[in-house]
Amino acid sequence: MTTHTNRRWLLARRPKGPVTEEDFTFDTVEEDPPAEGEVLVAMRYISLDPAMRGWMNDAPSYVPPVKLGAVMRAYGVGQVVASNAPGFAEGDWVTAPSGLQSIYRTRRRGDLRKIDPELCPTTWHLGVVGMPGLTAYFGLFDVGQLEEGETVLVTGAAGAVGSVVGQLAGIAGARVVGVAGGPDKCRFLTETLGFDAAVDYKADGVQEALAAACPDGIDVFFDNVGGPLLEAGLWLMNDHGRVPLCGAISQYNATALPPGPRSLLLAIPRRLRIEGFIVMDYAERYGEAVPRLATWAREGRIQTRETIVPGLENFPAAFARLFSGDKLGKLMLGV
Numbered sequence: 001m002t003t004h005t006n007r008r009w010l011l012a013r014r015p016k017g018p019v020t021e022e023d024f025t026f027d028t029v030e031e032d033p034p035a036e037g038e039v040l041v042a043m044r045y046i047s048l049d050p051a052m053r054g055w056m057n058d059a060p061s062y063v064p065p066v067k068l069g070a071v072m073r074a075y076g077v078g079q080v081v082a083s084n085a086p087g088f089a090e091g092d093w094v095t096a097p098s099g100l101q102s103i104y105r106t107r108r109r110g111d112l113r114k115i116d117p118e119l120c121p122t123t124w125h126l127g128v129v130g131m132p133g134l135t136a137y138f139g140l141f142d143v144g145q146l147e148e149g150e151t152v153l154v155t156g157a158a159g160a161v162g163s164v165v166g167q168l169a170g171i172a173g174a175r176v177v178g179v180a181g182g183p184d185k186c187r188f189l190t191e192t193l194g195f196d197a198a199v200d201y202k203a204d205g206v207q208e209a210l211a212a213a214c215p216d217g218i219d220v221f222f223d224n225v226g227g228p229l230l231e232a233g234l235w236l237m238n239d240h241g242r243v244p245l246c247g248a249i250s251q252y253n254a255t256a257l258p259p260g261p262r263s264l265l266l267a268i269p270r271r272l273r274i275e276g277f278i279v280m281d282y283a284e285r286y287g288e289a290v291p292r293l294a295t296w297a298r299e300g301r302i303q304t305r306e307t308i309v310p311g312l313e314n315f316p317a318a319f320a321r322l323f324s325g326d327k328l329g330k331l332m333l334g335v
């Protein structure tokens with residue numbers, strides 16, 4: 001009987017503040033061959049997403065918290081290594097809600113989505129044509145209702161979602177301003193991704209720099225970060241501006257939430273529409289967005305960057321890089 005060694009990260013306790021290695025248990029188990037109707041997938045890449053930090057908390061959200069002792073929730077791409085189910089053969093590439101483990105066993109139809117490795121790099125399914133790209137697309141065009149000629153401000157602009165937001169806005173004929181940490185990332189935004197301006201939020205004078213970069217104000221403010229940057233952007237909103245609230249990474253590790261934003265009162269006279277959204281709400285329309293994102297990425301109109309940290313066992317340190325910013329574009333683990 002051929003078994004497969006499964007290496008796994010289990011949630012051992014609820015983290016307080018930033019994640020530490022002690023919040024998890026790493027173990028290995030032998031997986032038997034698939035029973036009738038089951039498929040075994042060897043994961044190749046696992047996505048590291050800021051949302052995972054929220055799933056570790058014992059708090060109600062759009063998905064239930066990960067149970068203590070369970071494999072940590074995560075999504076990835078892999079290859080079928082053994083199949084006892086129709087429609088899946090050894091070697092097939094799939095995306096899967098695998099969890100943080102090297103072997104994923106499933107019998108649920110619809111869990112696995114086959115992907116064509118000839119169409120685009122398989123890692124793109126975790127980035128530009130996966131959840132981050134879809135978040136950018138629906139957040140900007142549906143929630144943000146972007147029109148040609150408008151000004152877009154995007155925070156977390158050198159990340160997986162933000163970098164696609166800015167480039168989609170450019171394709172749509174908007175003026176694009178990005179916020180990122182440090183001069184290198186800001187240069188990357190303007191020189192490589194074609195943003196019209198970039199603001200380094202780690203430098204002094206962020207409010208003034210934002211005002212200078214947005215001389216006609218902001219029409220769509222796509223916020224990935226929350227906290228002081230959300231407050232700073234709101235001061236510059238134009239009448240009838242739209243604010244797709246995508247994420248608040250500056251607060252995910254907080255043990256006490258900060259007050260604010262103080263600029264929220266402007267939403268009334270300026271008739272702002274501030275709307276939170278979750279990409280999964282658009283699942284029925286992914287088919288509309290994926291071919292467009294794939295075409296633009298293949299044509300180079302959307303540039304992609306990936307930071308792939310090798311080794312599943314490096315999860316805790318790799319995950320911390322989402323919060324320190326020590327990475328460019330989409331962060332993932334090579335399994």
Ligand SMILES: NC(=O)c1ccc[n+]([C@@H]2O[C@H](COP(=O)([O-])OP(=O)(O)OC[C@H]3O[C@@H](n4cnc5c(N)ncnc54)[C@H](OP(=O)(O)O)[C@@H]3O)[C@@H](O)[C@H]2O)c1
Nearest residue numbers: 050135159160161180181224247248249250277278279325
């Ligand atoms: N609503 C949805 O359905 C949905 C779906 C996907 C993602 N999201 C959200 O979208 C946001 C971006 O996700 P992503 O996957 O694209 O992550 P990412 O942007 O690739 O990585 C996170 C980035 O956030 C920046 N950052 C970290 N702490 C910060 C702080 N205190 N202030 C300002 N910037 C900070 C870092 O860049 P710097 O080096 O520039 O600091 C880091 O690289 C997250 O908030 C995530 O939760 C929401």
